[in-house]
Amino acid sequence: MSESGRVLVTGGTGNTGRRVAALLAAAGHPVRAVSRRPEGGPAGVAGFETGRFDWDDTATHAPVLEGVGRLYLVPPTAAPDPAAHLIPFLDRARRAGVERVVLLASSAIAETDGGLGEVYGAIRERFAQWAVLQPSWFMQNFTGDHPHAHGVRAYDEIVTAAGDGRIAFVDADDIAEVGARALTDEHPHNTAHLITGPRALSYADVAEVISRVAGRPVRHRAVSGATMRDRLASTGMPVRFAELLAGMDEAIAAGAEDRTSPAVERVTGRAPRSFADFAAAHADAWRR
Structure with a gap:
């Protein structure tokens, strides 16, 4: 993946974000892991960047999207209306040249639900390459x-x-591996993965x-x-x-x-x- 295909990982210090960022970096992909309180990346790993990103501070949104081709999108925690944050950011990401989006969602939220459920359709409408992760607890x-x-x-x-x-x-490690594959596999997944x-x-x-x-x-x-x-x-x-x-x-x-799902084994082979x-x-x- 080229520099113009840098992967932006929001929630870069969270349960799945930090794991996704680490997997991508270990595989040699350029990564920008961002969060409200960014931490240093893995020592000596070329192409790994960190940065500040705050859903409530829109001034932090455009800078983190520069040079990004793929996006791992983690919704804001405890937001009353996550779609109000996510959909404008998706529009900004599309204008910035992002081609593929992988959204961390939840097995408890269906596309017909309000809030985060609205974002599922918004991603499909805006991007030809996408995946939605719906992990269990x-x-x-x-x-x-x-x-x-x-x-x-x-x-x-x-x-x-x-x-x-x-x-x-x-396990969050299993979620992250499915997410990393969805971001970097040659062919986009273009599906929602129920992950259990x-x-x-x-x-x-x-x-x-x-x-x-x-x-x-x-x-x-x-x-x-x-x-x-x-x-x-x-x-x-x-x-x-x-x-x-x-x-x-x-x-x-x-x-x-x-319920259980075969998604982890189907995507990762284990x-x-x-x-x-x-x-x-x-x-x-x-x-x-």
């Missing part, structure tokens, strides 16, 4: 600073409104796996959607976004995420990582 939600990880470390529990609903949790792990698990199943790895009992505590909304809002999360997440939990309880393998590799995440 991340395995990384149980590590780092995520509330689930904190709940395990502090209280030996995972709290959700998902009841006994099941989810095929997926190999097996659907309830939160009680997840708690059981973590219990074995952590060496102490961890449980799932099921609460109502209203309780979950209030719990999330009490952390400072915008109420509208808290309502959205609590509603997603209720959809999980009703079976909305009880099976997706299991939660058991992920947990074994991240045992330190649950140490007190």
Whole structure:
């Protein structure tokens, strides 16, 4: 890929963005990884740039698009109306010469939904080369600073409104590899990829796996959607976004995420990582 085909990775320090950027750089593609608080790229890697990008500061938008041919697009977190940010940026990207766009979306959002769902059609209308990634819920939600990880470390529990609903949790590494392929494969994918792990698990199943790895009992505590909304809002999360997440939990309880997909193996040639393998590799995440 030439310099004029530089790949712009928004959300360049996030769960998938930093992984996509690293995969592209390792394969020799020129990359510009941007975020509100950019970090340094891998040492000694030619063609890797970082830069500042803020959805709320449109002055940062045009500079990051200079010389870009392909775009990995991560929506703004907790935005009440992501389409209001993304669609004008897509128009700017097309005018700047971007040819291929890969959008990070969600398995919980359909094209017929408002907000981010509106962006699916906007990408197809504007670009001949595109892909939409619709990953299930991340395995990384149980590590780092995520509330689930904190709940395990502090209280030996995972709290959700998902009841006994099941989810095929997926490793962010697998999502990133599908994204990197969608950005760089010779032929554009021109499809939406539903991306899941190999097996659907309830939160009680997840708690059981973590219990074995952590060496102490961890449980799932099921609460109502209203309780979950209030719990999330009490952390400072915008109420509208808290309502959205609590509603997603209720959809999980009703079976909305009880499915698996062959996308990871179809695109990458290998099976997706299991939660058991992920947990074994991240045992330190649950140490007190």
